[in-house]
Amino acid sequence: MNHPSPQARATFSPRVSRSMELYQRAEELIPGGTQLISRRPTRFAYGVSPAFFTRAKGARFWDVDGNEYIDWVSGIGAIILGYCDPVVDEAVLRQVHNGVMTSINHELELELAELLIETIPCAEMVRYAKGGGDACAVAVRIARGTTGRDKILFCGYHGWHDWYLAANLGADSSLNEHLFSGIEPIGVPRALEGTAIPFPYGDADALGETLDANRGEVAAVIMEPLRSAEPPEGYLKRVADLAQQHGALLIFDEVSTGFRPSAGGVQPVVGVTPDMAVFAKSISNGYPMGAVVGRRDAMEPASRMFISSTYWSDTIGLAAAITTLKEVAARDVPAYCRDLGKRLKSGIEKTAAATGVPVSSVGVDYHPHLQFDVADESLKTKLATLYIQEMAKRGCHGYASFYLNAAQGDAEVEQTMQAAAEAFALMAEGLDRGNIDELLQCELRQDAFRRLVR
Numbered sequence: 001m002n003h004p005s006p007q008a009r010a011t012f013s014p015r016v017s018r019s020m021e022l023y024q025r026a027e028e029l030i031p032g033g034t035q036l037i038s039r040r041p042t043r044f045a046y047g048v049s050p051a052f053f054t055r056a057k058g059a060r061f062w063d064v065d066g067n068e069y070i071d072w073v074s075g076i077g078a079i080i081l082g083y084c085d086p087v088v089d090e091a092v093l094r095q096v097h098n099g100v101m102t103s104i105n106h107e108l109e110l111e112l113a114e115l116l117i118e119t120i121p122c123a124e125m126v127r128y129a130k131g132g133g134d135a136c137a138v139a140v141r142i143a144r145g146t147t148g149r150d151k152i153l154f155c156g157y158h159g160w161h162d163w164y165l166a167a168n169l170g171a172d173s174s175l176n177e178h179l180f181s182g183i184e185p186i187g188v189p190r191a192l193e194g195t196a197i198p199f200p201y202g203d204a205d206a207l208g209e210t211l212d213a214n215r216g217e218v219a220a221v222i223m224e225p226l227r228s229a230e231p232p233e234g235y236l237k238r239v240a241d242l243a244q245q246h247g248a249l250l251i252f253d254e255v256s257t258g259f260r261p262s263a264g265g266v267q268p269v270v271g272v273t274p275d276m277a278v279f280a281k282s283i284s285n286g287y288p289m290g291a292v293v294g295r296r297d298a299m300e301p302a303s304r305m306f307i308s309s310t311y312w313s314d315t316i317g318l319a320a321a322i323t324t325l326k327e328v329a330a331r332d333v334p335a336y337c338r339d340l341g342k343r344l345k346s347g348i349e350k351t352a353a354a355t356g357v358p359v360s361s362v363g364v365d366y367h368p369h370l371q372f373d374v375a376d377e378s379l380k381t382k383l384a385t386l387y388i389q390e391m392a393k394r395g396c397h398g399y400a401s402f403y404l405n406a407a408q409g410d411a412e413v414e415q416t417m418q419a420a421a422e423a424f425a426l427m428a429e430g431l432d433r434g435n436i437d438e439l440l441q442c443e444l445r446q447d448a449f450r451r452l453v454r
């Protein structure tokens with residue numbers, strides 16, 4: 001899954017030769033080459049996009065070949081204030097000098113819990129973790145323990161753990177419609193078959209039918225409430241009602257939306273309060289941290305469950321999260337990201353119109369993405385790869401989308417629009433001449449998997 005072909009391995013641009021050397025070494029040393037699928041170079045323009053960085057600051061990073069990039073992926077969403085934010089880093093460094101962990105607990109654990117309870121509508125009690133998948137696994141364990149039921153209905157991506165990948169055990173072709181076929185449940189116990197059941201985003205009737213078919217057995221409905229588009233009118237409220245009618249806990253996985261919709265996450269924006277919610281990534285501006293929050297009656301039974309790990313309450317993650325959340329609110333980062341996104345969207349639309357390339361800019365303002373308006377699916381992938389390739393050559397690293405942070409500003413928008421104008425002009429010419437294939441200097445980018453939400 002997601003590996004370059006032998007031909008691609010042998011050919012890469014001299015501008016990323018050190019990156020590619022390191023990646024080839026990594027493939028020898030690390031099964032899969034990277035720890036995170038989203039960092040595999042095959043997800044970008046393989047052999048043109050950078051693969052290894054040396055340092056990062058603000059909106060940018062520098063690769064091992066000495067090239068400078070605007071990072072439009074914001075550390076796969078984890079960076080909300082910008083790289084090396086001075087306020088967060090100072091809080092972390094203070095903690096480093098005072099001890100990152102000991103054999104007993106630290107008051108910061110309570111301070112973060114109180115802050116989360118103050119800002120997130122569903123939060124009355126809190127548990128911690130170190131990452132998103134980790135936190136989802138904790139939430140699912142709590143839901144199963146609290147309800148005494150086994151089955152989980154899910155929609156969207158929730159990490160790498162057995163409870164989730166169990167959905168692909170014995171999967172038929174209908175499930176392959178939802179998840180990239182490369183996510184094979186290798187190593188997941190067959191005994192878990194039937195315990196995780198996907199439902200399609202946006203269709204409350206379909207969820208109702210799945211709940212009916214598993215009546216009395218569903219512990220939780222876990223979902224990404226939205227990703228890059230607003231939910232259909234009334235949809236999330238119906239989901240909440242259905243879960244409640246069936247005695248299942250509703251869990252919002254807010255790992256990817258994080259604190260960009262509002263300083264209290266997505267709940268104040270969509271007006272629906274789940275029983276529990278999961279946060280990671282942007283909660284702590286790049287330092288490892290995750291949190292599971294929820295109503296007291298949903299969370300409290302966890303006191304009798306075995307959910308325990310050494311690093312979940314290390315003070316680095318706690319200090320980073322407290323400072324990040326306060327800074328997000330104080331700097332009104334959600335409003336900043338919305339405004340930045342609006343400017344990017346209108347810039348992309350204008351640039352596309354000027355070159356005649358069939359591209360539009362869609363999605364919520366804080367997470368816009370490019371839509372290639374052509375009927376042929378394979379041409380869409382080619383255009384997306386060509387865009388990523390040409391933008392990378394011009395110092396803009398990303399997918400055909402923008403994950404925003406507070407350090408990105410006028411200089412980044414200007415440079416990106418200039419690069420997009422040149423990339424779009426090339427794409428328009430390639431479409432006119434029918435030679436897009438010749439313009440591609442890399443293999444087509446590979447999708448990790450298709451998500452169940454828009």
Ligand SMILES: Cc1ncc(COP(=O)(O)O)c(C=O)c1O
Pocket residue numbers: 131132133134136156157158159160224253254255256280281
């Ligand atoms: C919605 C959602 N849940 C869970 C995860 C897993 O988070 P992590 O990679 O920190 O384990 C992700 C990661 O992209 C995510 O987007």
